Amino acid sequence: MGMRCPWGDSDDLMRDYHDNRWGKPVHDDRELFAMLALEGQQAGLSWSLILKREAAYRAAFDGFDPQVIAAYDDARIEELLACDGLIHNRRKMLSVRTNAQAFLRVQQEFGSFDVYIWGFADGCTIDHRLARQDDMPAFDDLSKRVSRDMKKRGFTFVGPTIVYSYLQAIGVINDHILECPYR
Template identity: 60%
Template sequence: MSKVDVSKIADVDTGSTSTVCRCSWGEHDEFSRAYHDERWCKPVHDDDELFAVLVLEGMQAGLSWSLILKREAGIRAACDGLQPAKVALYDENKVQELLNNPAMIRSVRKIHAMIKNAHAFLQVQEEFGSFDNYIWGFVKGVQVDHRLVSEEHMPAKDALSEAVSKDLKKRGFTFVGPVIVYSYIQGIGLINDHIVHCSFR
């Protein structure tokens, strides 16, 4: 059996109820539920948001995704909305400011990686016209739907994430191993890993 949360949602106008199925991890907490229902595996084409999700995925390394979601608003506020053009201008004074900010994931390696990745991101934009053109080029602009029947069938990485990871590293990005990249390409919708019975596919 696939892991799936089934809940009843009441319609306040009619008094009827409908069954909603959700990938089980989406029931971890309110932040996970909102992310699962509204954002996960939904195609993203805005360059600033593509960078923001990349930063958040890098911040998550070694930590839980639910923690990152809880901290997300604070991280975005502390880092100028995670706009790559602004993050690329950060100096060591800004790094120290961020390390002293309780809203941040206070890892000097991750903060330096965010700044380094901002520079690499801007270079990709210059070469390809947009990061969107670059990243979606790996799937020729068409989302890959794995049509998983169970969360147990979801890999930690695959050939696509290996290829993206290798190319990002070649371009100077860091904290972009194939496992992090797999989560990233889920988050920006290059792949759809909602199980087939999930109401939020």
């Protein structure tokens, strides 16, 4: 058995995420929305911190149901800003609601968010076949293209770096190193 990607070996939570979720194709719209929301919360912070708070986020944000979140009023956003276990950043909180609204519009236009996001890769995982973790880019042409399109559709916290990380998380991009047994 080869060596696990170095970033995924820091603690039990990261190992579990790396081994069982990261880079595995996701096609469920609610989970696609959940990962988009969590990636936005991670901006400027560590993914480890978000994983430690993921259960609190899922509970506070109604299981990441975009229908429910899209209808949040400002009072609900204020409640979320006071919730224990969440990052208390108003712009990030508002982005979850804004992105839920944009997500629903994409679902309506494409039939599902899955069809939209996977369409950028023609429905197939892009395998970068990285020899070393250091070969992994922070963003690429695909993430820049997806980012531009998402911004045009009203999404926020979807810069090229966040989008690249999102595409890795949902399996559109496989950046497990070649010797990783979880590729």
